[in-house]
Amino acid sequence: MFEYNFHWRPVFKSLPDLLEAALTTLQVASLAMTAGILLGFILAVSRMRETGLIYWFATTWVELARNTPALFQLFFFGFGLGALGFHLSPYLIVLAGLTFNTAGYLAENFRGGFEAIPSTQLRAARSLGMNPWQAYTRILIPQVMRIVYYPMTNQFVWVVLMSSLGMLVGYRELTGETQFFASKTYRIFEYFAVTAVIYYVMVKVILVLSKFCASRFFRY
Amino acid sequence: MEQTVTVFSGFSAQDLLFLGEAALRTLWISLLSIAIGSFLGGIFGWVLYESKNWGGILVNPVLDIFRSVPLIVQLVLFYNFAPIVGLNLDAFESGLVVLTMYTSALVANVARGGIESVGRSMRIASRSLGMSYWQDMRHVVFPIGTRAIFPSWVGVALGVMKDSALVSVLGYVELVKASQVLITRTQEPLLIILVVGAFYFVLSYPVSRYSAKLERRWSQ
Numbered sequence: 001m002f003e004y005n006f007h008w009r010p011v012f013k014s015l016p017d018l019l020e021a022a023l024t025t026l027q028v029a030s031l032a033m034t035a036g037i038l039l040g041f042i043l044a045v046s047r048m049r050e051t052g053l054i055y056w057f058a059t060t061w062v063e064l065a066r067n068t069p070a071l072f073q074l075f076f077f078g079f080g081l082g083a084l085g086f087h088l089s090p091y092l093i094v095l096a097g098l099t100f101n102t103a104g105y106l107a108e109n110f111r112g113g114f115e116a117i118p119s120t121q122l123r124a125a126r127s128l129g130m131n132p133w134q135a136y137t138r139i140l141i142p143q144v145m146r147i148v149y150y151p152m153t154n155q156f157v158w159v160v161l162m163s164s165l166g167m168l169v170g171y172r173e174l175t176g177e178t179q180f181f182a183s184k185t186y187r188i189f190e191y192f193a194v195t196a197v198i199y200y201v202m203v204k205v206i207l208v209l210s211k212f213c214a215s216r217f218f219r220y
Numbered sequence: 221m222e223q224t225v226t227v228f229s230g231f232s233a234q235d236l237l238f239l240g241e242a243a244l245r246t247l248w249i250s251l252l253s254i255a256i257g258s259f260l261g262g263i264f265g266w267v268l269y270e271s272k273n274w275g276g277i278l279v280n281p282v283l284d285i286f287r288s289v290p291l292i293v294q295l296v297l298f299y300n301f302a303p304i305v306g307l308n309l310d311a312f313e314s315g316l317v318v319l320t321m322y323t324s325a326l327v328a329n330v331a332r333g334g335i336e337s338v339g340r341s342m343r344i345a346s347r348s349l350g351m352s353y354w355q356d357m358r359h360v361v362f363p364i365g366t367r368a369i370f371p372s373w374v375g376v377a378l379g380v381m382k383d384s385a386l387v388s389v390l391g392y393v394e395l396v397k398a399s400q401v402l403i404t405r406t407q408e409p410l411l412i413i414l415v416v417g418a419f420y421f422v423l424s425y426p427v428s429r430y431s432a433k434l435e436r437r438w439s440q
Contacts, residue, residue: 004304067424068417069382071396076417079409157288164290168389175293189300196289196297203288 065104261327
């Protein structure tokens with residue numbers, strides 16, 4: 001049927017390397033996600049009071065992250081900062097780009113989460129004698145987490161998929177590693193097919209795990 | 221006397237024209253894939269809604285692949301797969317096919333949500349008024365459903381517009397590829413990258429603001 005001979009042997013030979021690169025992908029994605037959650041939370045809080053320098057800084061960040069391609073953001077951290085004299089390693093470019101992007105998207109999610117909670121909750125907590133820190137960590141954030149949990153899961157999936165852009169800035173995560181082997185052996189289709197399967201499995205595992213975690217976290 | 225040829229030359233007005241042309245290509249491939257992809261996505265969404273059993277088994281997993289594998293991997297995979305089955309597609313055509321399928325997979329979920337958002341009693345009412353199934357779809361479900369999903373559809377469309385940057389991997393000279401060509405020649409990465417980023421931002425920001433405004437107005 002096909003005039004093309006599939007050669008899967010080189011792919012299976014380098015499968016251990018690919019799986020290791022998949023771990024690299026997960027690692028950089030998890031780091032970017034963690035940093036993104038922290039920064040996104042800070043951005044969301046700093047956008048609550050709608051004046052001042054901090055508000056404008058946070059808003060600019062969020063709008064830039066949401067309205068330009070992730071690839072452009074990676075190139076900015078790569079070539080753009082390079083032109084200014086800051087030379088980041090490919091790893092740092094990917095990490096910085098993904099974090100910048102994720103923080104922007106999550107900030108909007110968090111803002112929606114905070115807006116969904118009646119302001120009386122905060123006031124009730126405060127009048128019970130809690131200080132702002134206690135009111136946030138014990139009353140508001142647990143409720144916000146419930147609302148933003150599934151969007152956050154989706155965002156993590158996006159981060160894993162987005163980390164494939166690392167290939168274009170020379171970082172050898174799963175896609176970069178695949179590209180490396182594919183150009184060494186010219187078995188481009190075979191390599192990328194296997195990589196697609198690995199990504200698919202990774203995403204499915206993440207979704208199942210997050211459902212399991214949700215059933216543990218939100219028992220009450 | 222022989223003329224000396226310099227390899228690097230500065231950024232000129234002609235390059236701006238080159239970027240503009242590339243921007244048009246970005247627009248063209250995004251518009252085409254959003255239009256065709258939304259149409260297909262609407263049909264897939266309807267299939268998903270109407271046939272919960274076999275549609276969920278047959279259609280959903282296929283669409284799921286497009287959502288769980290990085291777009292860059294899909295692009296490379298399809299570009300190298302097409303010649304195997306005897307299709308001779310250039311970078312634009314392969315990019316268009318993949319972007320269209322990607323869009324339709326995203327829109328399918330949105331469209332199904334749209335059909336579900338039309339109240340059951342409303343549909344029963346329209347059927348009791350003597351409308352046929354298709355009249356009900358055309359005159360009741362479609363207008364109400366599209367209104368409900370419009371903001372998320374705009375989100376998907378803008379996402380595809382930004383993701384079309386990845387077609388540069390195949391060598392299609394859209395905005396990002398053009399910027400890389402220019403950066404290689406002029407060695408002025410920061411300026412060019414900012415111009416490219418500004419283009420995406422100018423296109424995406426007003427649309428997303430407008431759709432957010434519409435969403436607020438409709439939800440009142």
